[in-house]
Amino acid sequence: MSRPTEVIIDLAAIRQNYRLASKLAQPGKAIAVVKANAYGHGIVEVAKALCDDTEMFAVASLDEAKMLRQQGIKQDILLLEGCFDRAEYAEVAALNCQTVIHNSEQLNAICTGSLPRAIVTWLKIDTGMHRLGIQPEQFWDFYQQLQGSAQVSDVRLISHFSCADELDNDFTQQQLAIVEEILQQPGAAVLQAKCSLANSAAMLAWPQSIRQWNRPGIMLYGISPFIQAHPLADKLQQAMTLRSKVIALRSINKGEMVGYANHWQATRPSMIATVAAGYGDGYPRHAKSGTPVLINNRRARLVGRVSMDMLCVDVSELDNVKLGDEVTLWGSGLAVAEVATWADTIPYELVTRMPTRAIKRYI
Numbered sequence: 161m162s163r164p165t166e167v168i169i170d171l172a173a174i175r176q177n178y179r180l181a182s183k184l185a186q187p188g189k190a191i192a193v194v195k196a197n198a199y200g201h202g203i204v205e206v207a208k209a210l211c212d213d214t215e216m217f218a219v220a221s222l223d224e225a226k227m228l229r230q231q232g233i234k235q236d237i238l239l240l241e242g243c244f245d246r247a248e249y250a251e252v253a254a255l256n257c258q259t260v261i262h263n264s265e266q267l268n269a270i271c272t273g274s275l276p277r278a279i280v281t282w283l284k285i286d287t288g289m290h291r292l293g294i295q296p297e298q299f300w301d302f303y304q305q306l307q308g309s310a311q312v313s314d315v316r317l318i319s320h321f322s323c324a325d326e327l328d329n330d331f332t333q334q335q336l337a338i339v340e341e342i343l344q345q346p347g348a349a350v351l352q353a354k355c356s357l358a359n360s361a362a363m364l365a366w367p368q369s370i371r372q373w374n375r376p377g378i379m380l381y382g383i384s385p386f387i388q389a390h391p392l393a394d395k396l397q398q399a400m401t402l403r404s405k406v407i408a409l410r411s412i413n414k415g416e417m418v419g420y421a422n423h424w425q426a427t428r429p430s431m432i433a434t435v436a437a438g439y440g441d442g443y444p445r446h447a448k449s450g451t452p453v454l455i456n457n458r459r460a461r462l463v464g465r466v467s468m469d470m471l472c473v474d475v476s477e478l479d480n481v482k483l484g485d486e487v488t489l490w491g492s493g494l495a496v497a498e499v500a501t502w503a504d505t506i507p508y509e510l511v512t513r514m515p516t517r518a519i520k521r522y523i
């Protein structure tokens with residue numbers, strides 16, 4: 161038997177989740193966000209799985225866009241952070257991609273460049289997140305310069321929410337009001353149909369933010385952006401499973417310790433199962449003792465520090481645990497979000513940082 165640790169990616173689940181996003185986006189569209197290697201799920205496989213359904217993908221870099229083009233992806237591709245230097249615009253045009261413009265350097269670079277063809281630009285407004293984007297007051301000046309540029313074939317409006325996952329925080333409403341104010345100015349009617357605001361959380365919880373173009377990311381992978389239960393988000397199907405097997409079993413006495421630094425001590429005689437998965441496989445080292453783990457689909461608890469290649473589970477309350485038994489670190493029956501909470505992080509981080517050692521199998 162080779163090392164039994166694997167990451168299973170359910171492409172049918174991703175397709176299903178995309179369909180839910182598309183439905184929420186109606187009458188607009190859902191841009192499939194596949195940055196960061198499709199949140200660790202494999203950008204090429206995910207894009208191929210979605211290319212019959214989606215008209216557009218979004219990525220964070222030209223390298224990601226190139227990879228999609230090399231694999232024959234013909235859909236529109238949007239660069240969410242825009243270009244990082246002037247030389248990239250010609251490549252964006254040659255690859256037939258679209259780009260965000262979020263500052264005056266990017267505006268100047270595109271307007272003074274000489275591109276093989278005009279490109280679609282998305283003018284990004286900072287409506288309160290204060291991460292990327294021009295100030296709302298600068299909008300018309302930037303808009304007119306882009307409209308007047310021969311390098312630009314169309315100008316659209318994009319903004320991003322900082323708190324859409326907080327269901328009772330009306331900051332999303334305030335951000336929306338800033339966009340609405342721009343759109344109500346004379347001459348802006350045409351922009352109504354060229355707007356993109358919502359990420360997954362906004363699509364699920366703030367339907368008033370849905371526009372012609374929407375940008376679901378995390379929901380495509382079947383992960384809820386919310387901490388609490390949510391009727392729509394709870395319909396998503398988690399696409400990634402991290403699993404392994406039990407490779408050792410031992411009984412220890414009350415008072416004996418488990419793992420590095422003797423971090424966990426048995427308060428009763430205990431049966432400890434050792435599992436071939438650790439932080440070298442993407443399991444978070446910060447997961448605390450008590451984090452749920454499924455052994456043969458039954459819940460048990462992580463004990464002691466997570467090692468690079470292994471972790472230990474207290475299986476005292478499960479009958480008949482044997483060497484070779486199936487272990488689910490996250491997957492069906494155990495949301496990656498639950499594990500993330502035990503590790504003081506968010507599920508986005510856990511799936512996105514899966515290491516290359518974690519061998520992926522697509523179903």
Ligand SMILES: *Cc1c(COP(=O)(O)O)cnc(C)c1O
Nearest residue numbers: 193240320359360375376377378
């Ligand atoms: C990553 C990203 C998204 C997708 O966000 P999710 O929370 O994963 O849905 C949308 N828009 C922008 C600008 C992003 O950077």
